[in-house]
Amino acid sequence: MGTWNNFCRELEKAGAFLDRPESPLDEIDRAEGLRYLTRLLRVGLDLTLEFADPHHPALVSAQEAHFGDGGNTADCVYLHAVIDGRSSYRLRGTRGEAPLMEIGIYDGKIGLDPVSKRIDAVTEAGLVVDEHGEVDVRIGPGFADNAGPNVLHSDATTRYLFIRQYAHDWRSTTPATLSLELLDPATATPPPLTLAVVEDALDRSARFVHDAAVAWAAVVDNTRREPANVLTPVPDGIDMTVPTGHRYAFGHFDLAEDEALVIDFRPAEVPYWGLAINNYWFEVPDYEGTSGQVNNLTAQPDAGSTVRVVISSRDPGVPNWIDTFGHRVGLMVFRWFRTPLPVPEIRTRVVPVASLAASAAGI
Incomplete structure (x- = not known):
């Protein structure tokens, strides 16, 4: 069938992305790269076929342990939906317990x-939450500027709803439970599926696999051009997709099996x-674990309020250890949220893992 063959050819182009000179050659990175393409395809099919009708919207998970398109953190629960900015929607449900939340x-x-x-x-x-812990948000082009705080003003270009919820420990935090409905439905039920819709979805989802991989790899490649084992603050105001009031520092680690990266900073x-x-x-x-990141509630500072984080492939027996999970090279992201304060000074140094283990043991 021509449509399916075209779809497979587009996916083949996406697969060629793994063979770029910039792509890593380690077996674990190659294996994860192949898996990554399958995860991108799932996201692409969700947004172009399964949940793609903005007149029968569905709010679904955008990133989880087994699928996603990159740039995420385990401290965030992500939801998204395809919408049409010319229509009006109602988003409602329980607010949940996440300390930070953005509906965009x-x-x-x-x-x-x-x-x-x-x-x-x-x-x-x-965000206004009622006495029962419920939220009710309107999204659309026709609401007055003084319609209230829980209103998002869309325009004809608007096509995507993205919700981020950040918590320090999701094992003890309840996320929001939300639903999305169209306020001016054209039909009560979705129309019958057509060949044209499927053909367009397969084409767009296959191209998404390639284009999303290229977009996120550009961020990583740019970071890897800088010196290894250093975290550098990202300048403000360079990307309108960044959540409100968020700042970052990026870097990459490059460590031998017997090396550790020691990171020191004193956060406000x-x-x-x-x-x-x-x-x-x-x-x-x-x-779904806790060994890949630390945050301001899980980290253990010293008596002087300095936080020391250690990144290594072996557990040195010290607080705030981040496991590399078999990666010799990887990305580091420092998130600094909802504050006008600049990212704190971050000092780094590479040391033998054995020296940290000996220190922890009191040798």
């Missing part, structure tokens, strides 16, 4: 659309900071 609408999604700029957003600071009191590693494909290596 965009003119596209990275990898799927030419641009991805935030059109409007509301965070936990402006802020709503959230977190330090995590990702693989080359910008995926979280330990999504």
Whole structure:
């Protein structure tokens, strides 16, 4: 069948991405790269076929342990939906317990659309929650500017709803339970599936696999051009997809099996900071565990309020250890959220793992 053959040819182009000179050659990175392409395909099919009708919207998970498109953190629960900015929607349900939350609408999604700029957003600071813990948010083009705090103003370019919920420990935090409905439904039930819809979805999802991989790899490759084992603050105001009030420092580690990266900084009191590693494909290596990241509630500072984080392939027996999960090289992301304060000074040095283990043992 021509449609399926075209789909497979587009996927073959996406697979060639793994053979770029910049792509890593280690077996674990190659294996994760192949798996990453399958995960991108799942996201692409969700957004172009399974949940793609903005007139019968579905709010679904955007990133989890077993699928996603990159740039995520295990401290965040992500939800998304395809919408039409010319229509009006109602988002409602329980607020949940996440300390930080942002509901944003965009003119596209990275990898799927030419641009991805935030059109409007509301965070936990402006979101009104009733006495029962419920939220009711309206999204659309026809609401007055004084319609209230829980209103997001869309325009004809708006096509994507993205919700982020950040918590320090999801094992003891309840996420929001939300539903999305169209306020001006054209039909009560979705129309019958057509060949044209499927053909377009297969074409767009296959191209998404390639384009999303290229977009996120560009971030990683740019970071890897800088010196290894250093975290560098990202300048403010360079990307409208960044959540409100968020700052970052990026870097990459490059460590031998017997080496450890020691990271020292003294953070101010802020709503959230977190330090995590990702693989080359910008995926979280330990999504459901606690060994791949630390944050301002899980970290153990010293008596002088300095936090020391250690990244290594072997557990040196010290607090705030981040496991590399078999990766010799990987991405580091420091998140510094909901504060006007600049990213703190971050000092790094590479030491033998044995020296840390000996120190921890009191030798």
